[in-house]
Amino acid sequence: MTVEKLLEVKDLKRHFNIGGKATVKAIDGVTFDIYKGETFGLVGESGCGKSTTGRTIIGLYDATDGEVLFKGEDVHGKKSAAEKMKFNRKMQMIFQDPSSSLNSRMTVMDIIAEGIDIHNLAENKEARKKRVEELLETVGLNKEHATRFPHEFSGGQRQRIGIARALAVEPEFIIADEPISALDVSIQAQVVNLLKQLQDEFGLTYLFIAHDLSMVKYLSDRIGVMYFGNMVELADSHELYKNPIHPYTKSLLSAIPLPDPEYERNRQRVEYDPSIHDPNEEQQFREIKPGHWVRCSETEFEQYKKDLNLN
Amino acid sequence: MSKLLEVKDLAISFNTFSGEVQAVRGVSFDVAKGETLAIVGESGSGKSVTTKSLMRLLPTPQSVIKRGQILFEGEDLVNKTDKEMQKIRGKDISMIFQDPMTSLNPTMKIGNQIMEGLIKHQNMSRSEARPKAAELLKQVGIPHAEKRLHQYPHQFSGGMRQRVVIAMALACNPKLLIADEPTTALDVTIQAQILELMKDVQKETGSSIIFITHDLGVVANIADRVAVMYAGKIVEIGTTEEIFYNPQHPYTWGLLGSMPTLDDTDEHLMSIPGSPPDMLNPPKGDAFAPRNSYALKIDTELEPPMFKVSDTHYAATWLLHENAPKVEPPAEVKRRMAGFSKTGEFLKGEEGEDQ
Numbered sequence: 001m002t003v004e005k006l007l008e009v010k011d012l013k014r015h016f017n018i019g020g021k022a023t024v025k026a027i028d029g030v031t032f033d034i035y036k037g038e039t040f041g042l043v044g045e046s047g048c049g050k051s052t053t054g055r056t057i058i059g060l061y062d063a064t065d066g067e068v069l070f071k072g073e074d075v076h077g078k079k080s081a082a083e084k085m086k087f088n089r090k091m092q093m094i095f096q097d098p099s100s101s102l103n104s105r106m107t108v109m110d111i112i113a114e115g116i117d118i119h120n121l122a123e124n125k126e127a128r129k130k131r132v133e134e135l136l137e138t139v140g141l142n143k144e145h146a147t148r149f150p151h152e153f154s155g156g157q158r159q160r161i162g163i164a165r166a167l168a169v170e171p172e173f174i175i176a177d178e179p180i181s182a183l184d185v186s187i188q189a190q191v192v193n194l195l196k197q198l199q200d201e202f203g204l205t206y207l208f209i210a211h212d213l214s215m216v217k218y219l220s221d222r223i224g225v226m227y228f229g230n231m232v233e234l235a236d237s238h239e240l241y242k243n244p245i246h247p248y249t250k251s252l253l254s255a256i257p258l259p260d261p262e263y264e265r266n267r268q269r270v271e272y273d274p275s276i277h278d279p280n281e282e283q284q285f286r287e288i289k290p291g292h293w294v295r296c297s298e299t300e301f302e303q304y305k306k307d308l309n310l311n
Numbered sequence: 312m313s314k315l316l317e318v319k320d321l322a323i324s325f326n327t328f329s330g331e332v333q334a335v336r337g338v339s340f341d342v343a344k345g346e347t348l349a350i351v352g353e354s355g356s357g358k359s360v361t362t363k364s365l366m367r368l369l370p371t372p373q374s375v376i377k378r379g380q381i382l383f384e385g386e387d388l389v390n391k392t393d394k395e396m397q398k399i400r401g402k403d404i405s406m407i408f409q410d411p412m413t414s415l416n417p418t419m420k421i422g423n424q425i426m427e428g429l430i431k432h433q434n435m436s437r438s439e440a441r442p443k444a445a446e447l448l449k450q451v452g453i454p455h456a457e458k459r460l461h462q463y464p465h466q467f468s469g470g471m472r473q474r475v476v477i478a479m480a481l482a483c484n485p486k487l488l489i490a491d492e493p494t495t496a497l498d499v500t501i502q503a504q505i506l507e508l509m510k511d512v513q514k515e516t517g518s519s520i521i522f523i524t525h526d527l528g529v530v531a532n533i534a535d536r537v538a539v540m541y542a543g544k545i546v547e548i549g550t551t552e553e554i555f556y557n558p559q560h561p562y563t564w565g566l567l568g569s570m571p572t573l574d575d576t577d578e579h580l581m582s583i584p585g586s587p588p589d590m591l592n593p594p595k596g597d598a599f600a601p602r603n604s605y606a607l608k609i610d611t612e613l614e615p616p617m618f619k620v621s622d623t624h625y626a627a628t629w630l631l632h633e634n635a636p637k638v639e640p641p642a643e644v645k646r647r648m649a650g651f652s653k654t655g656e657f658l659k660g661e662e663g664e665d666q
Contacts, residue, residue: 045498045499045500045501046469046498154586155354156586157586184353184354184525185353185525185526185527185566185569185570186353186565186566186569186582186583187353187582187583187586188569189568189569189580189581189582189583190582190583190584192580192582193579193580193582211498211499213499214528214570214571214572214573215571217571217573218571218580241573251500252499252500254503255499255500255502255503256499256528256573257499257502257503257526257528257529257531257532258528258531258572258573259527259528259530259531259555259567259570259647260531260555261531261534261551261552261555261556262552263531264528264531264532265532267532269503269507272500
């Protein structure tokens with residue numbers, strides 16, 4: 001894989017004001033890079049800030065602090081409308097719930113073509129229609145579907161429409177926020193395979209946000225684990241599942257239900273207790289071996305290193 | 312083991328403006344005392360409708376039980392009046408729903424909600440019921456139970472709310488507990504806790520559980536037996552081992568094949584093409600045939616009966632007929648069937664290391 005950085009997230013923070021002086025630190029200093037052509041998985045339990053991270057990167061939320069660089073260019077901060085337009089074409093998002101993310105009063109044609117219209121990608125009506133039909137076929141729907149409304153489709157089909165809409169402006173980077181959580185098992189695999197196939201075809205880069213760890217493992221090249229607004233571990237997906245280091249990652253991995261009765265009956269669950277960390281020592285994100293990062297204190301860092309060498 | 316519940320040829324339809332939706336089309340199964348039966352299937356397969364009908368919770372007159380019997384301890388629930396059902400609901404059979412926020416009353420304190428069943432079914436006074444409610448909360452692992460009784464649902468987290476719902480369901484020591492996707496809305500770590508809790512409770516009280524889910528990982532964890540539903544019918548039923556290690560129905564193959572495993576192989580996920588049939592006009596013959604790459608000619612003509620695989624294992628597919636061509640499950644599924652235990656060891660090994 002080329003190691004060209006497509007997206008750099010540097011010490012990103014997003015705090016929400018919840019009345020009075022109270023703030024929620026939804027993301028509190030997250031740093032990671034996404035390389036061109038890879039799938040970066042972001043996992044964690046609800047409320048850990050994984051969706052907020054995705055939404056802040058694309059600009060649905062303003063960052064409280066930190067930087068997001070896309071191909072070396074800062075995407076936040078003051079920008080002209082034209083610059084924003086240029087950036088919006090390159091980055092698109094697929095949402096979790098396909099029924100609430102599609103406008104129920106628009107036809108599929110208009111939903112998919114909205115981006116095409118905004119960016120003036122079609123010369124005339126004929127070209128616009130042709131492009132939409134092409135997109136529908138790319139995601140496995142028929143061109144007859146273009147005149148229908150979202151409620152006439154099943155959940156899986158709606159998610160395909162959401163994907164077609166994201167593809168319409170020929171983006172390089174797609175943020176998929178729990179794109180399969182709302183779908184049935186038999187349909188989940190269809191959508192995941194479609195995402196993989198599109199990546200091969202168009203050379204897309206994904207940020208895949210999910211809580212389904214086995215699916216994330218299946219799709220992602222690298223995975224970041226988030227816990228309470230911080231990234232606690234980041235590694236190659238095989239590496240992460242083979243050598244989890246942070247106790248939270250271990251507890252998360254041990255909780256994945258696997259379709260194997262024998263394993264399930266003998267499963268040993270690891271519980272995560274945040275109080276094992278010494279509050280007097282500063283927690284930092286450190287590289288424990290090339291490409292494998294863990295959030296830990298100085299003492300823990302030495303301990304983890306020792307554990308790794310023993311293995 | 313004696314049978315607690317027997318469902319015989321149950322068929323349920325909904326009358327809608329566009330016509331009759333045949334949600335359940337002849338389902339038969341039984342649940343023994345102290346056992347856990349899991350019902351799996353995708354949305355619209357009729358699994359929730361089946362279990363809701365056990366408690367007669369379906370809206371009337373839109374829904375009609377067309378035929379069949381629901382024998383609970385030998386008594387047919389289909390013919391019970393509303394009043395008679397009220398004595399059974401919450402006492403002999405109770406239910407846990409998917410979303411704890413919608414099954415709790417947001418304007419009532421937790422304590423009062425748990426006490427409701429005790430006061431109604433066990434003729435307890437409020438002062439008798441209160442300590443019992445606190446005890447139940449402790450049993451489901453909620454700390455500071457006495458204090459928590461005076462709190463409202465919004466003061467609890469999702470996992471805690473589901474624990475409260477379980478405490479409510481357990482209040483009158485039900486003989487049958489129906490859990491309709493109780494962990495789907497929860498995080499994996501919380502899900503694992505709730506599953507463990509349910510198993511502990513079952514060990515203590517000896518009640519039977521019907522567990523509805525679409526997550527095969529959860530099924531492997533909790534079930535003794537599994538029924539796979541598709542388009543309003545049970546297409547395969549057997550013990551958990553039989554379903555996971557020796558599945559017979561192509562739909563079960565598809566379900567197993569579409570779950571990613573955690574081992575290092577970069578294989579393609581199997582997916583079931585198409586989408587479930589419209590139950591307004593259920594297809595002729597085998598409802599799964601249009602999505603089934605193993606479909607035989609007869610599948611489009613005639614519905615397959617349940618073929619016996621073993622004393623406990625039945626599957627409704629013509630592939631099991633003696634004249635059918637011998638078909639092996641797809642390679643992915645076979646690899647999974649063999650590989651599952653390997654995956655388990657791989658993770659078990661990991662956990663061993665950190666101790």
